[in-house]
Amino acid sequence: MNKIWLIIKREYLTRVKKRSFIIMTVLGPLLMAGLMIVPVFIAQMSDDQKKIAVIDETGLFSGKFKTNEDVKFEYITSDLEAAKSNMKKSNWYAVLFIPKTEVAIPDKAVLYSEKQPSLSMRSYIEHSMQYEIENLKLLDVYNIDKKDLESIKSSINLTTIKISEGGTEQKSYSEISFVLGLFGGILIYFFIFMFGAQVMRGVIEEKTSRIVEIIVSSVKPFQLMMGKIIGVAFVGLTQFLLWILLTLAIYVGFSQAFPDKFTPKKHEASLNAEKTLVNVEQLSSKAAMQPGNEDLNNVIEGIHSINFMLIIGVFLFYFVGGYLLYAAMFAAIGAAVDSEADTQQFMLPVTVPLIFSIVMLQFILNNPEGPIAFWLSIIPFTSPIVMMIRIPFGISPFELLLSMGLLILGFLLTTWMAAKIYRTGILMYGKKVSYKELFKWLTYKG
Numbered sequence: 001m002n003k004i005w006l007i008i009k010r011e012y013l014t015r016v017k018k019r020s021f022i023i024m025t026v027l028g029p030l031l032m033a034g035l036m037i038v039p040v041f042i043a044q045m046s047d048d049q050k051k052i053a054v055i056d057e058t059g060l061f062s063g064k065f066k067t068n069e070d071v072k073f074e075y076i077t078s079d080l081e082a083a084k085s086n087m088k089k090s091n092w093y094a095v096l097f098i099p100k101t102e103v104a105i106p107d108k109a110v111l112y113s114e115k116q117p118s119l120s121m122r123s124y125i126e127h128s129m130q131y132e133i134e135n136l137k138l139l140d141v142y143n144i145d146k147k148d149l150e151s152i153k154s155s156i157n158l159t160t161i162k163i164s165e166g167g168t169e170q171k172s173y174s175e176i177s178f179v180l181g182l183f184g185g186i187l188i189y190f191f192i193f194m195f196g197a198q199v200m201r202g203v204i205e206e207k208t209s210r211i212v213e214i215i216v217s218s219v220k221p222f223q224l225m226m227g228k229i230i231g232v233a234f235v236g237l238t239q240f241l242l243w244i245l246l247t248l249a250i251y252v253g254f255s256q257a258f259p260d261k262f263t264p265k266k267h268e269a270s271l272n273a274e275k276t277l278v279n280v281e282q283l284s285s286k287a288a289m290q291p292g293n294e295d296l297n298n299v300i301e302g303i304h305s306i307n308f309m310l311i312i313g314v315f316l317f318y319f320v321g322g323y324l325l326y327a328a329m330f331a332a333i334g335a336a337v338d339s340e341a342d343t344q345q346f347m348l349p350v351t352v353p354l355i356f357s358i359v360m361l362q363f364i365l366n367n368p369e370g371p372i373a374f375w376l377s378i379i380p381f382t383s384p385i386v387m388m389i390r391i392p393f394g395i396s397p398f399e400l401l402l403s404m405g406l407l408i409l410g411f412l413l414t415t416w417m418a419a420k421i422y423r424t425g426i427l428m429y430g431k432k433v434s435y436k437e438l439f440k441w442l443t444y445k446g
Contacts, residue, residue, distance in 0.1 A: 003219045007227025008234065011202075015235045025239055029246035037254050050093035050121070052111075053083055057100035064132050065096075071121060084112055096125065107133065177392035178365055184315055184388040189358055192322050192384065193351075195236035196330040199229055200343065203334030203426070212426050221423035225335075226415070229327045233320065314391050317404060322384025325411045326350065332418035335425035336433045353381035361389065368393040378403050380410025417442060 015021055054075045056062060065073040074092070076083060083095045094113035098106060109129060111117060138144045203225075206212040215224055333346045357376065364373045368390045377387040377395075383403045391400075424441040425433065 004223050004227045004230075007219065007224060008231040011228050011231025012234050012238075015198075015232070016238065021235070021239065025242050026246075028239070028243045029250055032243065032247045033250035033254070036251055051091060053087075053090070053092045053095045054098070055080055055083060055095065056098045058098055058106050060106070060136065061098060061129065061132060065125070065128050071124070080112075087112075087114065098129075177394075180311065180392040181365055181368070181389035182361070184311070184391070185357070185361060185385045188315075188319055188322055188384050188388055189354060191236065191240070191319060192326050192354060195232055195323060196326045198236075199232050199327045200330040200334035201340065202228060202232065203331050203422075204337065204340055204343075207335065207426060207429075208338060216426065221426055222419040224426075225328070225331050225419055225422045229324060229331060232327065233323055236323070237320075311391055314400070315388060318384040318388050318407070321404075321407045321411060325380060325384070325407065325414055326354070328411070328415045328418040332421040332425070335422040336428075336438060337425075338429060342432070353379075354385065357382045357385035360386070364389050374399070378406060380407045383407055420444065 049069060049072050051072045051074055052065075054061070054065060054073050055078070056075065062075060067073055071093075073096075078086075080095070080097050083092075083097075086092075087095060093115075094111050094117060097110045097112065099108065099110070100106070101108070109125070111122070111125065206215070212224070219227075329350045333343050333350065336346065337343050360372070360376065364370075364376065364386060367373060373386065373390055376382040377390050377399070383406070387395075387400070387403050421438055421441050424444060431437075
């Protein structure tokens, strides 16, 4: 055990002292924090308000285009050619021309500008016109006021209650469970691939440099393999923890330094909200029936209903258990080959269960209690990802304990098999290894 600990210590210290580890530990949080911070600054960096001149020959859209912080509409009566020639002089970004048509309700407009208009600007103009045209059609054809039509729109709030075996009722929140399961499963997937590959590369490097010949003269191959696997696991957990802490520190630091940038701006209501005309009595009755922001309350209630201690504990178990299971196989692959290019033929069967788990992710999220989800969460090669997806939806203690037990057994079995391949392959040079050869190594006695 002392020798394994020495190897773990060596693997850990040599890797955390590497320049690449330090760079990635610093660069990783900067990139992750940047993904959250940069979009906020970009969103706040809006251009100057653009002025658009409106020539409406129909007279139906006068005052209908709402000015906001991005665009200002100016209604003019000059002819089109004069307006186009005066665009720069009048500081207009574009000229919107709505021609008079033979039919009562127009359905065409032209936007003249010296630069390519943005999609959001074009969409805003189209939806504004579309709303007014629909309103006119309702009045002219069906004699229906759109205010009356919109007043009958209703929303349904479906509450889901989960009844336990003891008869206890508790609210359930499928959306929050969906997000937690998705995030946890994908995180474990990347962790296994990232740090499992580090184990394989480390074995290949030591084998090709012949350093391993000196090491195995003092320790057993099994001790070397276990020390390397656990050492890299500690490196991965250290880096992962530092990424989380540093990312949060950077984000919180920026949010405190620039509070105005991270405070949601009070924009004008969206087009649909602007056009939804509700009188004071309707607003009052609606407020009486639904006090506060119900969606926000549901999110807060959903977060409070989550058993974070259970999810974090299960996450750490499958986080480490899944890595140990696959790291043993990655170590065996590294010992069986002489270069990283030769690993491709052995990587596919090892990584197929992981890839299959991700492929089935959407199906499992939609049916977490189905037979496919159950069996994939029990089989050790897929359980680290699939069980993490199912946990937020709630499963029986028996299924969880069965899955954990089989994962431990799976780790012990793969470690035993990997050790038999490792002890033979680690000192094997210059030979192309086949599956037949690997089977012989597995059956060697002694």
